[in-house]
Amino acid sequence: MPDLQALVTSIHADLAPRFGAGNVADYIPPLAHVDPRKFALAVVTPEGETFAAGDADEPFSIQSISKVFTLTLALGRLGERVWDRVGREPSGDPFNSIVQLEHEQGRPRNPFINAGAIVVADMVLAGHTPREAIGEVLRFVRFLATDDDIAIDEAVARAEKATGDRNFALAHFMHGFGRLTRPVDHVLGLYFHHCAIAMTARQLARAGLFLAAGGRDPLTGARVVAPARARRLNALMLTCGHYDGSGEFAFRVGLPGKSGVGGGILAVAPGRASIAVWSPGLNAVGNSLLGSEALEMLAARAGWSIFGG
Ligand code: DON
Numbered sequence: 001m002p003d004l005q006a007l008v009t010s011i012h013a014d015l016a017p018r019f020g021a022g023n024v025a026d027y028i029p030p031l032a033h034v035d036p037r038k039f040a041l042a043v044v045t046p047e048g049e050t051f052a053a054g055d056a057d058e059p060f061s062i063q064s065i066s067k068v069f070t071l072t073l074a075l076g077r078l079g080e081r082v083w084d085r086v087g088r089e090p091s092g093d094p095f096n097s098i099v100q101l102e103h104e105q106g107r108p109r110n111p112f113i114n115a116g117a118i119v120v121a122d123m124v125l126a127g128h129t130p131r132e133a134i135g136e137v138l139r140f141v142r143f144l145a146t147d148d149d150i151a152i153d154e155a156v157a158r159a160e161k162a163t164g165d166r167n168f169a170l171a172h173f174m175h176g177f178g179r180l181t182r183p184v185d186h187v188l189g190l191y192f193h194h195c196a197i198a199m200t201a202r203q204l205a206r207a208g209l210f211l212a213a214g215g216r217d218p219l220t221g222a223r224v225v226a227p228a229r230a231r232r233l234n235a236l237m238l239t240c241g242h243y244d245g246s247g248e249f250a251f252r253v254g255l256p257g258k259s260g261v262g263g264g265i266l267a268v269a270p271g272r273a274s275i276a277v278w279s280p281g282l283n284a285v286g287n288s289l290l291g292s293e294a295l296e297m298l299a300a301r302a303g304w305s306i307f308g309g
Pocket of ligand 1: 096
């Protein structure tokens with residue numbers, strides 16, 4: 001077992017001269033105002049140890065990382081029927097792209113691009129008011145992180161709606177194909193709110209621990225999902241979790257991971273650790289620049305790539 005605290009501390013120190021690199025997402029105004037020099041790295045092991053460096057206790061907007069949690073909820077509710085309405089293939093397109101939707105009759109390529117996550121939000125909403133469904137997602141994330149302090153940043157949720165033209169376009173387009181069962185306003189209300197969940201790197205790493213431990217929370221003993229489902233969630237994170245940067249992330253890091261435009265990434269080293277990193281500056285395809293580099297260093301130095309070596 002590597003000395004994880006020494007590893008985490010050394011990665012923080014190695015990257016410190018470059019804190020602030022990349023471009024902060026500016027299409028949602030509250031995200032544009034985040035200090036680009038923030039950096040956090042947190043590693044939680046199935047034994048319950050946490051190793052952290054930097055701003056690991058500062059909440060940030062988890063954005064698209066929340067799509068892992070809503071997909072987990074939808075699978076719990078609908079099982080394999082989820083896949084009737086959304087695919088499991090990488091898109092090779094940006095997260096907010098509309099181009100494939102017309103060719104593929106409004107069925108999104110995968111649950112992590114925006115169109116797919118909007119369909120998943122429609123599934124989570126079924127039988128609920130938007131307010132109830134938002135509460136259900138938040139309760140689930142709090143349960144996974146064993147932390148009731150996690151909250152939704154309402155200012156971010158409002159800004160997402162105010163700047164959400166492309167998401168409205170995607171949702172209306174899919175509604176036009178009969179792919180959504182609920183009104184667009186309700187579905188996007190849920191989508192904008194789950195993207196606006198704020199968590200610290202420590203909380204996020206803790207929430208992802210079930211994915212590193214075969215679907216069971218090893219610290220509480222709770223069975224979150226079956227082992228086969230955890231394996232498949234990890235497979236989707238590996239192949240689709242970084243949009244058209246997913247191949248590059250697999251090549252360089254070699255771990256399932258899900259990014260968000262807030263600069264966070266949740267990564268899973270199966271059997272070994274759940275990892276959260278936060279650095280707001282993004283690369284050209286909208287994934288955290290230094291966050292990806294931190295994970296590349298961690299996977300290489302700890303020998304954690306799922307591809308060996
Ligand atoms: O849909 C949006 O624009 C955002 N709320 C979420 C986007 C996001 O995080 C994409 N990920 N890298």
